[in-house]
Amino acid sequence: MAMCYNSVMRIVQLAPNLISRVDQLRALAADPGAEVYLDPDAVDLEAWNHVGDPLCEALLGLMSRRKLMGGDIYANARTLEAEGVSEAVAFFADVEAVPSWLDFETLRPGASMGRRNPVGMLFGMHGGLPFTYIDPSTAEVMGSTGRFARDGDYRRRFWETATGFAGALDVDGMMPGGERWIQWVRIRFLHTMIRMGILRGGQWPLGDVAMPISQVASAATAHIFGPYRVGIVRYLGGVVTPEEADSFALMWRWVARIEGANNQLLGRTHAEQFELQAREHRFLYGRTEKAREMTAALIDGSAKMKAFVLPRRVHSALVRQILSEQMVQTLPGRDVPGDLGVPPDPLGENAVKALALGLKGLNQVTRLRPVRRLADANGQALLDRIIERGLDGIEAEYRGTPVAGKPTDQ
Numbered sequence: 001m002a003m004c005y006n007s008v009m010r011i012v013q014l015a016p017n018l019i020s021r022v023d024q025l026r027a028l029a030a031d032p033g034a035e036v037y038l039d040p041d042a043v044d045l046e047a048w049n050h051v052g053d054p055l056c057e058a059l060l061g062l063m064s065r066r067k068l069m070g071g072d073i074y075a076n077a078r079t080l081e082a083e084g085v086s087e088a089v090a091f092f093a094d095v096e097a098v099p100s101w102l103d104f105e106t107l108r109p110g111a112s113m114g115r116r117n118p119v120g121m122l123f124g125m126h127g128g129l130p131f132t133y134i135d136p137s138t139a140e141v142m143g144s145t146g147r148f149a150r151d152g153d154y155r156r157r158f159w160e161t162a163t164g165f166a167g168a169l170d171v172d173g174m175m176p177g178g179e180r181w182i183q184w185v186r187i188r189f190l191h192t193m194i195r196m197g198i199l200r201g202g203q204w205p206l207g208d209v210a211m212p213i214s215q216v217a218s219a220a221t222a223h224i225f226g227p228y229r230v231g232i233v234r235y236l237g238g239v240v241t242p243e244e245a246d247s248f249a250l251m252w253r254w255v256a257r258i259e260g261a262n263n264q265l266l267g268r269t270h271a272e273q274f275e276l277q278a279r280e281h282r283f284l285y286g287r288t289e290k291a292r293e294m295t296a297a298l299i300d301g302s303a304k305m306k307a308f309v310l311p312r313r314v315h316s317a318l319v320r321q322i323l324s325e326q327m328v329q330t331l332p333g334r335d336v337p338g339d340l341g342v343p344p345d346p347l348g349e350n351a352v353k354a355l356a357l358g359l360k361g362l363n364q365v366t367r368l369r370p371v372r373r374l375a376d377a378n379g380q381a382l383l384d385r386i387i388e389r390g391l392d393g394i395e396a397e398y399r400g401t402p403v404a405g406k407p408t409d410q
Helices: 016-029 054-065 073-082 086-096 104-115 118-132 136-145 154-167 179-201 215-219 221-225 227-235 242-258 270-284 289-303 312-322 346-367 369-390
Strands: 002-005 008-011
Touching: 016 054, 054 073, 054 086, 054 179, 073 086, 073 179, 104 118, 104 227, 104 242, 104 369, 118 136, 118 154, 118 221, 118 227, 118 289, 118 312, 118 369, 136 179, 136 270, 136 289, 154 179, 154 289, 154 369, 179 242, 215 221, 215 270, 221 227, 221 242, 221 270, 227 242, 227 312, 242 270, 289 312, 312 346, 346 369
Parallel strands: none
Antiparallel strands: 002 008
16 A cells, blocks of 8 residues: 655555554644644554654655755755745744743753763763664664664764754754754754655665654654653763753753654653653564664774773673663663663673762762852853864764665755
C-alpha cells in the first residue's frame, strides 16, 4: 500500500486502521503550533511513530524542486516566507509559535546551572547519545549517516552537536528569531533532510514500525537531554537546585518543540512531561546490534578526543555508570548499559566513582555567591571557546549527510 508524504514516497504495508490514525496525526502535525493535549495514557504512540515532520518536509520538498537547497537554506526559506509561499509561511508559523506552557524567564535558572557546570555539560553526551540508541530506528538512522559510526568523523560531529547543546544555555538567543534558536531550526532542517534522503533511497528497513526520526523519537529526547543530563551533572559533582532542574527540563521541552515534536507528545507540565517520556521510552525500547555498535563507536571516538584525556576503559565505565536504572529513571527493570553492550568493569567503575567524588568536593565552591556569579557570567563564553577549538575554528554546518552514497541536501 502506498503512502505519499509530500515529495517523499514511502511504500510500506500498514493495517488500514493504523493508516487512518496516522493520517489524522499527520494532519495535526501539519497544523502550525497546534496544542491538542490528551491524557498521557491516551496518546497514540504507535501512530505517531509513523509521522515525521510534515511542515518541514513540505518546505524542503518545495525548495528542492526550486533548486534552493544550495547556499544558506535558512535564508532561502526566509525569502520564500517573505514572498508569501504557503509552505514557508506555515513552517515558520509553527517553529515561531511559543507554547502556552512556556515562559522564557523560567528558563534562566536552568541555563545558569548549565553555564557553571561545563564538565557535566561536556560529558552529558556520554550518556545522552547512547540513551537515544534504545530506539532501534534512531540507532539505524545514526548508523546510516556514518558520522557517529566507527569510521565516521566522530570528533567533528561531536563538536557540531555540542554547539546546539551549549547554545540552549543562552535564553535570549533561544527566543524565536534569536541566534541560538536559528541554530536549532537549522538542525531541524538537517533532521528532515536525512529523513527524506533515507526514504527516497527506498532501503529503510524499519518501515513497518517507524518513520526515520519520527515524532516519538524527536519528542523522547526532551527527557534524555533535559532531566537525565541534570542527573549526569549531579553525578559529576554539580550543585543543582530543584528550581534549576525544572528549568533545564523545560528548556529541553522547548528544544524538542523547535525540532518539530508535537505538543501532544511533550505535555504541559513537568509531571505530564515525565509520564509521556516514560511511555515513549518504554514504547521505543529495543535491544539491537546496531545500538551496541553505535555505543562502542561513541566510546572509541570519545577516547580518541584530546578534550577528554581519559583511556577508553574509563569512558566505558562512565557510560555504564550514568546509564544505570537509577540514572535513566524512565526504564525501571531495564539493563540499559548491558543491552547497549557496555560490560561491567568494577575496577573502572570504582575509578569513575572516585573521580565523581573528587569533582563533588571541588564543586562545593559554586555554593559561594561570588564564585557562582563568576561561573555564570563566564560559563557560556568558556563553553563556546571549547567548542570553537574543537571545530578548529570552522563553523558547524547543519546539512544532510549522504546516505548509502546519495546526497540528502539537494
